[in-house]
Amino acid sequence: MSSQIDKESRLSQKPKRLIYILPLGLFAVLMVIFFFGLGLNPRLVPSPLIGETVPAFSLPKLSNPNELIQHTVLKGEISLLNIWATWCASCKHEHPVLMKIAQSNEVQIYGLYYKDVPSQGVAWLRSYGDPYHENAVDEEGKVGIEWGAYGTPETFLIDQKGIIRYKHIGPISWNDWKTTILPMINTLRNNNDV
Amino acid sequence: MMSRFSCFYLCLFFLTTVNAEITGFPFKNEKEEQRFRELSSELRCLVCQNQSLADSNAELAQDLRSELYQQVVSGNSNNQIINFMTKRYGDFILYKPRFATKTLLLWIAPIILFIVGFFCLVRFSKFKNHPQKKEIPEADLQKIRVLLQAEEEKK
Numbered sequence: 338m339s340s341q342i343d344k345e346s347r348l349s350q351k352p353k354r355l356i357y358i359l360p361l362g363l364f365a366v367l368m369v370i371f372f373f374g375l376g377l378n379p380r381l382v383p384s385p386l387i388g389e390t391v392p393a394f395s396l397p398k399l400s401n402p403n404e405l406i407q408h409t410v411l412k413g414e415i416s417l418l419n420i421w422a423t424w425c426a427s428c429k430h431e432h433p434v435l436m437k438i439a440q441s442n443e444v445q446i447y448g449l450y451y452k453d454v455p456s457q458g459v460a461w462l463r464s465y466g467d468p469y470h471e472n473a474v475d476e477e478g479k480v481g482i483e484w485g486a487y488g489t490p491e492t493f494l495i496d497q498k499g500i501i502r503y504k505h506i507g508p509i510s511w512n513d514w515k516t517t518i519l520p521m522i523n524t525l526r527n528n529n530d531v
Numbered sequence: 532m533m534s535r536f537s538c539f540y541l542c543l544f545f546l547t548t549v550n551a552e553i554t555g556f557p558f559k560n561e562k563e564e565q566r567f568r569e570l571s572s573e574l575r576c577l578v579c580q581n582q583s584l585a586d587s588n589a590e591l592a593q594d595l596r597s598e599l600y601q602q603v604v605s606g607n608s609n610n611q612i613i614n615f616m617t618k619r620y621g622d623f624i625l626y627k628p629r630f631a632t633k634t635l636l637l638w639i640a641p642i643i644l645f646i647v648g649f650f651c652l653v654r655f656s657k658f659k660n661h662p663q664k665k666e667i668p669e670a671d672l673q674k675i676r677v678l679l680q681a682e683e684e685k686k
Contacts, residue, residue, distance in 0.1 A: 379580055385621040392619075452590065478594045485619040487577035487591055 384485055384504040391418075391499050392483035399450050399458050399472035406473045412499035415525055416445045417492055417518075419469070420481060422453040423461045425489040431508030432465055438514055439468035444522055448472035451481045451489055494518060496525045556600045567603045571596055574616055575624050583626065 386392070391408045398404045411418065419435065421428040439446055448469040450458045455474050462469070475481055484493070494503040503521055505513060558564040568585065574595070576587035584592050584599065595616075602612050616624050628634045 382577060382623045383621055385618060478590075479598075482594060482598060482619060485621070487620065 394480040396473040420449045420491045423457045427508045428490045435468040445470040452478040
């Protein structure tokens with residue numbers, strides 16, 4: 338008789354014990370969320386433009402202010418659009434990598450010269466080298482807003498149809514190029530061949 | 532003690548800092564200005580991420596403010612303006628997250644937690660108020676009665 342009571346009371350204690358462990362379990366879940374969540378970089382804001390066609394623009398060329406360059410040049414071939422300025426320190430840091438990418442002949446690089454004086458950009462390209470196929474001058478930054486630019490340098494990967502496939506925020510390192518951007522370009526190229 | 536005048540001037544000082552953001556933007560009427568104020572405090576500056584467009588002095592915030600101004604003056608609705616901003620900068624630009632499948636948990640978590648909390652409260656307080664009565668065997672009760680009786684007789 339008494340042994341049966343013992344058994345029953347032990348049984349009724351079981352769910353209670355689980356409840357005592359619950360806070361610890363919740364704490365563990367929170368730790369996991371924080372571990373990954375706090376590791377994210379809040380500066381990397383995902384672009385809503387990925388998968389969209391390129392925003393339209395018509396701007397003067399940096400090489401010749403009397404001629405216009407339009408967003409339509411970004412269709413037909415895989416290209417990169419790099420948003421840069423001479424006041425942007427990270428752009429200077431990124432510049433040698435862009436030079437190397439240009440020399441690899443894998444992709445054409447277009448530039449959006451953002452909120453800066455054209456003469457300074459011309460001087461910069463003359464002294465450091467010019468990795469760009471062509472540059473569009475966005476002195477007021479209006480087109481920059483169309484592209485959702487918030488911190489230079491930013492680089493968009495655009496496919497043959499003029500659809501934005503990827504956005505890189507901050508300077509591209511040679512490693513980014515090798516491990517992320519170039520493989521994406523190769524995939525886009527292969528998909529188009531099929 | 533602060534005189535009335537110095538207090539008045541102190542207030543003026545704060546007024547100017549609050550208004551700093553809209554200097555240079557002429558509005559036709561108060562309604563427009565109100566709308567501009569509201570929207571610029573609901574939109575986030577992406578450069579200095581813990582500031583709204585109204586608070587931030589970053590270049591981009593200034594540009595976006597003038598974009599916002601243009602749109603308010605040209606009569607675009609709040610919805611149109613919010614759509615314009617999120618199409619380019621994503622939901623991140625909104626201080627108040629939208630109600631969508633992605634943010635569902637964010638919005639309903641407080642309600643769920645409240646219900647769970649309420650449930651726990653009811654459940655556990657029930658245990659406290661009605662402790663399980665243990666049956667005392669008749670033999671033990673008899674013993675107690677005898678002891679109490681003996682105690683009573685001693686007096």
